[in-house]
Amino acid sequence: MTTIALQVNRRAVEVSAEPRTSLADFVRDKLDLTGTHRGCEHGVCGACTVLLDGVPARSCITYAAACEGADITTIEGLDEDEITTELRAAFTREHALQCGYCTPGMLVSARDLVLRLPDADERRIRVGLSGNLCRCTGYVGIVRAVQSVIEARRARDIAALADGGRTSLGPAGSGRAASGRSEPRPAQQALAPASESAEPGSIPDFIPATILDQRFTLPHPPAKVFAMFDDIGAIAACLPGVSLKSPPRPERVEGLIRVRLGPIAAAFEGAARVERDPATLSGRIVGIGTDQRSHSATQGEIRYRLLPLEGGTATAVELSIGYTLTGMLAQVGRPGLVRDLAKRLVAEFAANLDRHMSGAPSGAGAPAELSFWSIVSDVLRARLARLLGRRSEPE
Numbered sequence: 001m002t003t004i005a006l007q008v009n010r011r012a013v014e015v016s017a018e019p020r021t022s023l024a025d026f027v028r029d030k031l032d033l034t035g036t037h038r039g040c041e042h043g044v045c046g047a048c049t050v051l052l053d054g055v056p057a058r059s060c061i062t063y064a065a066a067c068e069g070a071d072i073t074t075i076e077g078l079d080e081d082e083i084t085t086e087l088r089a090a091f092t093r094e095h096a097l098q099c100g101y102c103t104p105g106m107l108v109s110a111r112d113l114v115l116r117l118p119d120a121d122e123r124r125i126r127v128g129l130s131g132n133l134c135r136c137t138g139y140v141g142i143v144r145a146v147q148s149v150i151e152a153r154r155a156r157d158i159a160a161l162a163d164g165g166r167t168s169l170g171p172a173g174s175g176r177a178a179s180g181r182s183e184p185r186p187a188q189q190a191l192a193p194a195s196e197s198a199e200p201g202s203i204p205d206f207i208p209a210t211i212l213d214q215r216f217t218l219p220h221p222p223a224k225v226f227a228m229f230d231d232i233g234a235i236a237a238c239l240p241g242v243s244l245k246s247p248p249r250p251e252r253v254e255g256l257i258r259v260r261l262g263p264i265a266a267a268f269e270g271a272a273r274v275e276r277d278p279a280t281l282s283g284r285i286v287g288i289g290t291d292q293r294s295h296s297a298t299q300g301e302i303r304y305r306l307l308p309l310e311g312g313t314a315t316a317v318e319l320s321i322g323y324t325l326t327g328m329l330a331q332v333g334r335p336g337l338v339r340d341l342a343k344r345l346v347a348e349f350a351a352n353l354d355r356h357m358s359g360a361p362s363g364a365g366a367p368a369e370l371s372f373w374s375i376v377s378d379v380l381r382a383r384l385a386r387l388l389g390r391r392s393e394p395e
């Protein structure tokens with residue numbers, strides 16, 4: 001076994017694997033990123049295409065160990081990517097997939113074409129995609145979808161990126177493995193400056209893949225609410241599923257978040273740092289956590305701002321919740337459902353805060369485990385009720 005350290009979907013990963021492990025097996029079996037498909041497993045079909053340092057590469061014939069220090073992006077890492085979002089819509093519109101097995105690799109390669117070729121015609125797209133085979137033979141729809149995205153971007157005056165923004169070689173490996181782990185890795189530092197340059201034990205900054213805005217009000221003055229937000233122990237007690245592992249310090253809070261989603265139980269162990277600005281009654285909590293059992297990892301931040309209401313007797317709390325989730329749990333979340341869940345969780349958090357600030361007896365706080373399943377059932381029940389309500393309304 002050898003330990004391989006690399007960046008996958010903007011997250012630093014350090015995992016042991018056999019030296020012979022392919023990158024495809026590595027992301028699928030070690031990181032549960034199963035959107036990368038294995039087809040021929042000898043570099044012909046393109047189903048396993050990922051981005052390696054920004055360049056499409058066959059992950060079935062690339063050793064994971066050869067990617068030491070590289071920046072890998074799988075189809076899951078392109079969830080929020082602008083071009084991939086446009087391509088997904090075009091694939092749907094043009095019926096560019098049947099069984100969908102080739103689609104993740106096809107999207108990764110098509111994104112590269114859109115990025116590099118501002119005026120590709122049908123022939124050029126066919127040549128560009130010739131390394132990706134569709135066993136359902138849906139090439140007409142695929143080419144039409146890619147062409148429509150290229151044309152739409154050209155109409156919006158979006159310039160192509162010379163060489164697709166490439167900085168180093170791709171398909172044979174990252175080109176950095178030979179340099180050894182102790183030597184500097186300039187390209188990776190450019191991609192993840194905060195995590196690389198951070199002090200040991202400190203919590204790095206990051207760019208969240210998903211941001212949800214929420215707002216609630218509390219019948220307490222802003223100064224009192226701001227003081228409450230400074231009491232990390234009390235705040236943690238109001239957050240469903242959260243517990244602290246040691247006495248909190250502003251620069252480092254260590255804790256555990258227990259989550260259950262149907263049969264999947266995860267315990268994210270991690271740390272966070274807290275920033276506050278009394279002048280603007282605002283602050284930020286940024287944290288990272290991993291769950292060994294489900295191979296899931298998350299980076300998250302909560303930004304808050306307090307605004308006086310009703311002549312300063314009440315407070316509006318504006319929350320911006322940003323997170324990036326990878327691994328098994330990331331694959332069961334759907335954006336609409338996650339937004340509903342966040343709304344429910346924030347409502348629960350607000351109720352707990354209010355109870356705590358009103359001096360409710362201890363023990364009336366948040367449950368020890370965040371059961372997504374019970375919240376999901378509530379959300380689905382509410383959605384169903386809304387739907388039936390709409391149906392039964394008189395015309």
Ligand code: FES
Pocket residue numbers: 037038039040041042043044045046047048049058059060061
């Ligand atoms: S599975 Fe990698 S090219 Fe076919």
Ligand code: FES
Pocket residue numbers: 096097098099100101102103133134135136137138
């Ligand atoms: S849609 Fe089935 S393999 Fe391409």
